[in-house]
Amino acid sequence: MSFLGDKYLISTEIGFAIFEKIKDLPIIDPHNHADVKEIADNQNYSDVWQLFAATDHYVWEMMRKRGVPEDYITGERTPKEKWLKLASVFPEFAGNPVYEWVHLDLRRYLNIRITLGPDTGLDIWRKANKSLAEASRRPRQLLDKIGVEVMCSTDDPIDMLEEHEAINKDAGRKLIRPTWRPDKAMKIANPGWRKYMKQVAKRFKSELNDIDELIAAMQDSHDYFAGCGCVASDHGVEVPLSGDADKKAADAAFKKAMDGKKLNPAEIEDFMSYFLGEVAEMNAEKNWVCQIHMGAVRDIRDRLFNTIGPDSGGDVASPNLEYLDPLKKFLNRFDDRLKVILYCLDASHQHLLATVARAFGNKVSLGSAWWLNDTPIGMRRQLEYIGSVDLLYNFAGMVSDSRKLLSYGSRFEMFRRVLSDVLGDMVTRGQMPYQVAEKLAVRVSYESPKELFGF
Amino acid sequence: MSFLGDKYLISTEIGFAIFEKIKDLPIIDPHNHADVKEIADNQNYSDVWQLFAATDHYVWEMMRKRGVPEDYITGERTPKEKWLKLASVFPEFAGNPVYEWVHLDLRRYLNIRITLGPDTGLDIWRKANKSLAEASRRPRQLLDKIGVEVMCSTDDPIDMLEEHEAINKDAGRKLIRPTWRPDKAMKIANPGWRKYMKQVAKRFKSELNDIDELIAAMQDSHDYFAGCGCVASDHGVEVPLSGDADKKAADAAFKKAMDGKKLNPAEIEDFMSYFLGEVAEMNAEKNWVCQIHMGAVRDIRDRLFNTIGPDSGGDVASPNLEYLDPLKKFLNRFDDRLKVILYCLDASHQHLLATVARAFGNKVSLGSAWWLNDTPIGMRRQLEYIGSVDLLYNFAGMVSDSRKLLSYGSRFEMFRRVLSDVLGDMVTRGQMPYQVAEKLAVRVSYESPKELFGF
C-alpha cells in the first residue's frame, strides 16, 4: 500500500504474478517524439528541470492549472527557479498521472525516493543534478537503463535522418527507427504550408508543378525512410480522412494553394483526402503500419498559441466529431492490405473505434489510450473495453508518445501494471485461466508490437 | 478463482448469495433469432461446429480478427476443418465473451471441461459430437436442459408460424412465441423491398394500391400473429423514427417506390416514420411491447457484405447519431399508452436513453445491454448506470438476441452473475438491505419480463 510500492496499481495477487512476468521485458516504443539529436549527441543533461519538465507540456499544463506564471514555465526564469516553483505546487498535482510519472522517474532512474514538494524541491534539485552529471545518466545510457529494445521517433519527410544512423551504428543494432509523418505536407491550410513546399521541392529536386509531382516527392521520401529502417507512417487528423477524393479536384486545390490562394473547406478536404489515400498506398505496398491519431482539437487557447505556439498545451478532446463515414471509406479502400492502428482521443469514441477495429478484422488494430487518456483510469477503461468487443490479442500495445526521454520508462511501467491488474481481475473473476492471461500479458507488452511493426 | 468456477464473475459473498437465489429460475428470453424450424424438426445436430459456430457471427468475427481465411469460417471447408481452425486460434480470444460463452456451453450442456485450443480441438470434436448424437441433446431437449420457460423468436409479418404452433402443441405449453418484426416492409429503400411487397400482396390478398392498403395488410398480419400468441413487435433502426409523418407524404413516397423510383432521404423518412407510427398504434391497441433496437450501423465492411451478405459481421456502433428529437416525438405521441423497450448499441448513448426512460415514466423501459455491449463489462456498466438514473425495478431484463440455441443458457448465466455481482456490491457498500437486493434480483431475472410481456 505504500506510495509507488511493489503493488502500485495492482490489486490482486494474480495481477502481481502477471506483472512479475512482464515487468522486465524489453521496451518496444513504436511511437514517440524523441529529440533524436539529444540522443545522438549524448551529452549529460544540464539539470533536472531540463530532463523532467523543459520539454513536457503535460507538466506545463498542471503548473498553469495551479496558477504558476508562464515566466516560470516556458519563460525567462532560470531552470532552478522553474524547478523550485514546480516543487512548490507539486503536491497539488496528486491524482494526475504527472504526479506519479515524476516520482517514478526520480525513483527508478535517479534513485531519489523523496516526495517532491515545497520543502524538498531544493534538496531534490541538488541530488538530481549530481546524479545527472554522472556518465551513466546520459541519454543513451538512460535508454539502456530503461530497457529500450527499439523505439520509433516521429520525423518529417524532408529529414535526412543522419542522427538515427549514427545512434544505431554506435548501438550496434536498430535501436531507433524513424516514423514517416507527412502532416506538414498534408495540412494544406496551415500558414507555413507554402514555405514547407519550397523545402520539399528543394529536398527532392522537384518543381512540384502538380499533385503528381508532390506524390512523387513523397514517394522518394517514403523510399528514403524505408532505407533508413522506417516501418511506419503516422498521421494526425482532427477527423479521419476518407482517402477517396478525386485526383483532379485534389490537383486543382493543390495548384490553387501553391498560388497562394485561400482554399475553401471542400478543397482542403479534397487535397488532404487524396494525399492520405496516396501515401497510404505507399504504406500498403511496403507493408508499413499506418498510424492514425484522431480527435485532438488543437490549440484552442488563443493566448497560449499566440505567445508560445503549438504543442504547448490548450488541446482538447471532442465527442462531436463524425468519424465513421470517412473511416469506413478509408478502411474499405485498403481492406486487408494495409496495417492500420487507430488512436482515439475522446473516450466517448472508444466504443465506435473498438467496433470498427472488430468489423475490419485482422489488419486493423486499436492503439493505446492516447494523451489525455494515457492515465491509469484511461488505460484501464480502454483495456477493459477493447477485449470485450475486439481482441486484446490484436491490440497494438503501448506507446509512450512522449517528448521526454524518461517517460519511456515510467509510462510503460504504468501501462504494464494496469494491464496486469486488468488481466488479474479477469483471472480472479474466472474469465480466463491464469496461463492464458500470462501469455496474453507477454503478447500485449512485447510480442504484439514486435510482430505488428516487424521489428 | 478457477476458470468459470462457482464464483465466476462474482466478487462478494453477498453477490454469491444473491446468485444462489436466481441461478435456477426459469429463463424468459423475450428476444432472440431462433431457427424455429430447427426446433420444430428436433433433429440431432450434425456436429459441434454446427451447434457452436455455424450460425454465430460473433464467433466468425473473432476468427477473422485472428486472420483465419473466410473459407474456414463461412466458406467451403468441412465442419471438422472449420472447428479445428477455430480451436487453433481459440486461446487468442481470451478476454472476449466468445471465449467464455463457448467454454460455458461445453461445460454446462456437453459436460466437457477441457479448455479449447490447438491441442484439444480434435479431442473436443470427438467428445462433443458423441454427446450431440444423444437424444438428450436434440434442440427441444437442450431447451429443457437450459430451463427455457418461454422464448420469443423474431419473425416476418408474412410468416405463417406453423412451426411455432407445432412446437407448442408438442410441448403442451406456450414455449415459443413469435415476435412481429415488420422491418422488411418498413425499409422502403432496401433493394429487395418491391419484391417483398409482392409477397405481402399475395399473402394478404391485397392490391397494395396505397399506403392504407399496406397498413391494412399489416393489421391483418398483426392480428394473425396475435392469434398465434405474439405479444411484441421489434424494430431495428439506425436512428429512431418520430412516428409523426404526414400520411399524404408517406402515401406519395409509397406509390413512388412501388413504381420502382428512387426515393430521396426525406421521402424515405416520411414513409418509415408514418409506417412505424401506424404499427405502433396496433401495438398500443393490443397492449403489445414495442421493442426498438437503435444505433447499429450495419454492413460497413463492403467485402463481407458483397460476398456473404447481411448478418455476417461488419456492423458497428456510432455515437454520432441524433436520437433525441425523433424519440421525443415518438414517445410523446404514445405517452402512457404503449409499452416501449429501448435497446441501445453505442455505450455513449446509454446516458441519453436512461434519462429518456426516466422522463417518460412507467411504460418506457430500458432493454438489456445489446450485441457489442452484451459482455460482462458492458452489462456491468449498464446495470450500474440504469439504477442510478432510472429504476432497476423497471428494467426489461435480459434477452439473448442470439442465433444460436445454446446461447440462451450461457448468456443468461453471464447476465445473472453480473447482476448478482452489481447488487452484491451495492449491498456490501450499504446502498440497500440484503433482502431488498434479493427481491430485486428475482424481479429483474424473471418477474419483470414476465409481467412486462404478459407471459
Add this chain to the structure above:
Amino acid sequence: MSFLGDKYLISTEIGFAIFEKIKDLPIIDPHNHADVKEIADNQNYSDVWQLFAATDHYVWEMMRKRGVPEDYITGERTPKEKWLKLASVFPEFAGNPVYEWVHLDLRRYLNIRITLGPDTGLDIWRKANKSLAEASRRPRQLLDKIGVEVMCSTDDPIDMLEEHEAINKDAGRKLIRPTWRPDKAMKIANPGWRKYMKQVAKRFKSELNDIDELIAAMQDSHDYFAGCGCVASDHGVEVPLSGDADKKAADAAFKKAMDGKKLNPAEIEDFMSYFLGEVAEMNAEKNWVCQIHMGAVRDIRDRLFNTIGPDSGGDVASPNLEYLDPLKKFLNRFDDRLKVILYCLDASHQHLLATVARAFGNKVSLGSAWWLNDTPIGMRRQLEYIGSVDLLYNFAGMVSDSRKLLSYGSRFEMFRRVLSDVLGDMVTRGQMPYQVAEKLAVRVSYESPKELFGF
C-alpha cells in the same frame, strides 16, 4: 455491510480514515434552489411529505416510474395519502439515489431508522410528523444540525432579497447568500419574456428602449446583489453561448422581441450570446464566479409540461450537443480574468469538459456531477476522471443543487463518502501518499469552494 452503516459507500480502511477527517467539516453549498422564504419564516413543517417530497421532482419521477397516478404526486390528494402511496412503492426505488437520500434523511435528522415500505409508511408518517413538530426541526435549526456554514440560493435579478438579509441578521453571520441568475432576461424566446421585461423595467426604472438600457438595468441588479453578499452568477443553457455576438445584431433582436415579433434562431443566438458576454464582464469586474450549467434538454415530456409546468420532471441529457466551439470563444474572451465553473449533464461530455478545464488553466474549474449524475456511480466516475485530466485540487467541489432543505445533508454526505472512497482507492493502489490524500479531501470538501467563492 449494514444498510447506510458507518462504511456506507466506502470500501477501504484508508478511505474510511479519510472520511473520518472530513465528515464533520462544515458544509459549503454554493448552489442550491432553497426556498428562502421558508427559511426566513422558520415555521415547523406540516408533515413529512412536505419536507421530504412535496418540492422534490427526483422523488416525483420515481413515483411516476412505478406507475403512481399524478394525483398522488403533484395532485389533489392529501399529504398523508401521498406519503402512504410513496411508502407503498418505495422499496422498488432501490438502486436509485432517492432510496438512499430519503433513508439518510430519516436517520440523520429525524432519528428514524426504520426502512420505508408499505408496512412502515404509516408508522414513519406518525413518528416523523411528531419529530417535525419539535422546535429543533424548524428550517433554521435543521440547517444548524446539518452543519451549513454558508449556502447560496438561486435568485432572479429583480428580487429584493429582503429574506436573505433577515436570515443573516438573525443568524449573526452570512449564512445565506443570493446567486444572480438572469436566465429569464436572457431567454428571449421564452413565452413569458416580454412580461418579465415589464417587471425589469419597473424594478430598475428604465424604459428599456434598447439593449444598452437592458444591460444597464442588469448592471444595477448586479450591483444590488453584490451589496447583498452575492459573489456568483449562474446560467442555465442547453448549449453554451459564445459571448461574442455583435451588439448591433443583439440590439435589433432585442427591439424586435420587445415589439412582440418572433425571432429566428440566429437572432435568438445573437441576443443571448451578447447578453451573456456583457453580464460575464460584470462578473469579471467584481471577481464573481460564473457558473454555467450545460446540456439539460428540458421539458421533453409534453404531458407533464402542459399539465404541471417546468421543473416537474421530463428533463434529459443529450450527448449530441455541440459544446466546444461556443465554449472556446467564451473562454478565450475572458481568459484568466473570469472564474468559471462548468457543470455538465451528459456523462459523455465529461471528457470534453475536463480537457477544456485543463486547457484554460487556473480560472476554469469543473463543477460537481450534476443532477442525473449526482449519484454514487456518477460522482465516482467523474472524480476518477477529473483528476486524471485536470486536477482534483482545482475541482469546484460539491453543491446540492436541491429544492429540498434536507438534501444539503444527505447529498454532501454521499459526496464526501464517494470522494473518500476514490481517494482511499488511490492511496491503496499506491498512487499518492496518505497525507496528500487527506489534505486533498479537506481541500475538495471545504477549502476549495471557500477559496473559489471567497466566502
